[in-house]
Amino acid sequence: MEKLLLLLLFGHISEAEKHSLKFFATVSSGVSNVPEFIAAAQVDDVAAGYCDSNTKTIQPKQDWVTDYFKDNSQQQLWFDKQCSVNQPQILKTILHYFMQIFRHDKGVVLQLRSGCEWSETSGQVAGFMKFGFDGEDFISFDMSTLTWIALQPQAVSVKQRWDADRAVTEANRNLYYQICPTLLKTTLTYGKSSLLRTDRPSVSLLQKSSSSPVSCFATGFYPNKAVLFWRKDGDDLHDNVEEGEILPNPDGTFQKSSDLDLSSVRPEDWGKYECVFQLDGLKDDIITKLDQSVIRTNSVPVPPSEFPVGPVVGGVVGLLLLTACICGLLIWRRRVHGYQRGLEVDTELE
Template identity: 55%
Template sequence: MKTVELVILLIFFPVTLSVKHSLKFFFTTSSGVKNFPDFVVVGVINEAPTGYCDSISKIPGVKQDWAKKLIEDDPQHLEWYTQQCLSTQYDHKADIDILKQQLNQTEGVHIFQKMSGCEWDDETGEINGFGQFGYDGEDFIAFDLKTLTWIAPKPQAVITKLRWDGDRVHNEWWKNFLTQHCPELVKRYLDYGKSSLLRTELPSVSLLQKTPSSPVSCHATGFYPHRAMMFWRKDGEELHEDVEHGEILPNHDGSFQMSVDLNLSSVTPEDWKKYECVFHLSGVKDDIITKLDKAVIRTNCVSPSEFPAGPVIGGVVGLLLLLAVCITGVFIWRRRDNGFRPANSSDPSSFEISEVKDAALN
C-alpha cells in the first residue's frame, strides 16, 4: 500500500519540486453595462493581481510593493503600459461595435474579452503560451502555438481564421511574444517580487459541518501559492466516491482557500477513525493531515461564542472577491479566453480581428 502511495506522489509531486509560473493579461470590454468601466485590463502574475487599468482612470495602477519598486527603477515600464492601456481600449471598443453589427445586436449587455500570456516551468524551462478570444461568454478564436494557426469554434470566426492562418508575419509575432517576450517578463517580475511571489505559506485547516447530517467539509485557508490539492482518504487510500472537491478561491490578503466535502451518511461512527483529510502544497515536502474527529468539527449547531467566524469570514471574503473579478468579466467564459480586434472596420459583414503587434499586453 505504501509503495503504491509513494509512486502516486512521485508522479504528481516530483522530487524536483518543479513549479510553473504564469503571467496573464485579461482584457474586458463591455457594452450596455451602466456605472461600470467599459474597458478593464488586469495583469496577473502567479494568479496574484498585480496591475490594473480601466477606461475611467486611464493610468495603470500597481497592487504589489515589488511592482512599485520596478516602476521606480524603470519609469519607462509604466509609461509603456499607459500607452498600451490607452490604445488597446479604443481598439477593443471598435471591436465590440463591429461584432454587434456583425451579429445584428443593437441592444442589451455584451462582453468582449481577450486573455493572453504564458507559463514558464522554472525547473524544465518548458514554456506554454496562449492567446484566446471570447464574446458574450463563448469562445471565439484561439491561437494554436504548436501549428501557428488559429482555431475557430464558432462559424462567425471562420473568416478571421482563414485570413490569419495565411498571415505568417502575424503568427510569427504571436509566437515571439508567447515564447520569448512574455517569459522574459515573467522572469523579471519574479526577480523583483521573489519575496512575495515565491513565498510559501501553509494554511490553517478546519473541519466544518452545518448540521450533524451534513457532509463534513475539510477547509484550508491562508495558503500560498495556489498550486495545492486536498483530498480525503480512508485507510491510506484516496477516496473518490462520496467526495466533492471545491475550487481554489482567493482571499482578500492574496492567499487562497479551498475545501473538500465528505459525505458520511453511509459511514458508521466506528469507522470515523479510518478517515483523514490531506492537504498538499506544491514545493512543500510534508502534507498537513487532519484526522476525522467529531470532537474537532466546527458546526453551526453551537453557541455564538463557538461559531467558526474565522473560516466563514474568510470564505465570504474570498467569494466576494471572486464575484468582483467575475463582474469585470475577467473569468466570464468557460475556459481561458482573450479579447478581439477588427482589422477592417469598414466592412462589418466580414469581421476580422486585428492585433496590436507591439504590445506585450496582447
C-alpha cells in the same frame, strides 16, 4: 496508484518551478454599471496590476510591482497609455467587428485571456490567447501550429482572414515566445520574495449541521499548487466526496475545501477517515483526523480570520477574471485597416 498520479501531477519540483504571466481584459457595449474597459494582470495567479476606463492608469496590486515602476518610469508611462488609449481602441474595434458578425447592436461583452507559462526547470515556454464574445468562447490561437482555431461556426471567416496575415502570425509567435517570457522573468526577479514564498495554511473541519457533509477547509496557503483530499484507512477517497476549487483570498493567499458526505458512514468508523493537505514547498503533509470534537458547526462560531470567504470573494474575483481579457502589459498594438482586415499586431515598443 491514485496517490502516485497525484504526486506526478502536483510534484514539489516540477510544478513549484512553473510560472505564469496572465492578462485579462474586457470591453463592453451597452452594458450599464461597469467600466467600458477593464484590464488585469496576474503573476503566478497573484493579482499584479489593474486598470479600467475610469482609472485610465495602471494600479499596482503588489509592492514589488510599485518597485518595478519606480525603476522603470518610462515603462509605466507606456503601460498607462496602453490602458487609457491603445488597448481600449483595439478591443472596441474587435468588439464591433464581432458584433457585425452576430448582428448585435448593444449589450455585449468581448473578453480576451492571454499570457504565457515558463518552466524554470526545463526552460520550456507555452503561450495562450483566447477571445470570448457574449459569454462564450469564440476563437483562440494555437501556439503549436501558429494558426487560429474557430470555436464557433461564425468564427470561421475570422480565422481565415487572420491566418492569411503572416505578419500577424509572426508577431504573435514573438510575443508569446520572447516578449511575454522575458517580462515574466523580470517580474519574478522583483517579486521573488513574495511570489516564491511558502505559507502554511490553517486547516479546519466545518459542518453546518449534524446531517450536513463535513468540509475540510484549508486557508491562508501559498502558492496555489496544492492538493486537498480525504483518505480512509490510507486509501484516497473519491466516492461521496465533493472537491472545491482553489480560490483566492483578499490577502493574496489561497483557500480550498473538500466535502465528505458521512450519511452512510457509521459513527464507529469515523476514526478511519482523515483529510490530507499537500503543498509545494512543505516537506510534510498536513493531516487532520475526522473527529467529532474538532468539528466546528454553526453552534461554534468560526473566527473571522478563518471564515470561508471563497464563495463570496472568490466568486467576485472569478467573475472579474472570467469577463476579462488582455491588458496593455502585452507589448503589442493594433493597426486597423477596416473591419475586414481583422486584427494586426505590432510588438515593437514605441
